[in-house]
Amino acid sequence: MILVSLVAVLFVTALVAGPDRDTLMAAARGGGFFAPVAAVVGSALLVAAMVPRTWLAFAGGALFGSLAGAVYVLVGVTVGASLAFLVGRLLGRSFVSAKLRGRFALIEAAVARRGVWAVVVCRLIPIVPFAISNYAFGTTSVRPRQMIAGTMLGALPANFAYAALGAATMQQDWLGAKVAGGCVLALGACGVMGTYLVWRRRPHAVAPVSLTKSLTT
Template sequence: MADDPELPATRRWPHMLRLVLFVAALLTLFYLVAVSKVIDPAGVRAAVSATGPAAPLVYVVVSAGLAAVFVPGPLLAAGSGVLFGPLLGTFVTLGSTVLTAVIAALLGRRAGRDSARVLLGPDWSARIDSQIQRRGLWAVVGQRFVPGISDALASYAFGAFGMPLWQMAVGAFVGSAPRAFVYTALGASISDLSSPLGYTAIAVWCITAIIGAFAAHRGYRGWRGRREGGPLPGGEDRPTPG
């Protein structure tokens, strides 16, 4: 006998409770770290600088862990610029960003993937798997360009939907490269933001913000068109039911 795709409430509520607790834990971390600011980035920089030649590798690991609990990425990237300068600092920031994406996606997968699939059902799960296979990498890249979205929170969500870790790593590296340079360069030039490096960083930030806003708008229009039976990519109208 085939399984009923609609799970009874007695089988759904444990998965719903698990996802609610997972989201509540993330929001609590976000409030404590990003709003209440219980972690002092300056103290972290001082502790890392005391490790000497190992400081870049130490900062990659420490910064990745802090970003995974929602310490703002721009602050961590700026700290990398202060400690290591614009060139090495950018690579340190990128290494930390990739590691954060993998950590958050892995935790999201372990905590929420099974429950998300049960609640979505087999049809929607299959659709999501198909979209991940076709566009997963570019979804991660595009998210990194959209301003105002927490990279860590997005990585948790990607993981909960089953995004492969290699897509998370490659997508985070490619999509975060411009902003990694921007915030690291601003940190390196904090004493003189009117320097050419500071102006370059601001220009790159403006360009990436425009690209991200355009990509988000286009993605939203495409999603809305597919949902409402809008025009096909070739310009032809979709057939309406009935």
């Protein structure tokens, strides 16, 4: 309950107090060395407050260019996801581990066994909310270093695609925007396909009849 309340407060705060476009543009152009630091820290805090990472990547590309913006936001997103993971670990792990039963216990065991790749897959499939999964992974047995590595690998493709789209849009490079938009759509299609494959291979609870039969034979 504490974890859910904290996440809700962070999200509302980001909506109410978030900087507008003009403020961000002025800071990026006149901030010098501190602008990239602000981009990383801001991305981290906004991700922890459940702002979509794709918005941040688009804004990073628009403000700093496709490559620099993507790198700054990727670092910030990874830091923010790690912070949310630690909050989930501190506030939710004990409660969740005590309540795991049946299929949910099987899913948690499968996630913990796959580690880095479980995080990568969750970052790539579109139906898994990135911000919520950061906190949710903290309640599992996934290790912090697995969370960090999986987040960087899984978030990298979409992060660069949206940053390129933001940069092309800001520069009014419509051909570049079409190419970047095509990459975004391709990533979405691959994510949908990956979602289907993951769903087909989801853990199933052992049926009582089958279990009884196996014990008696």
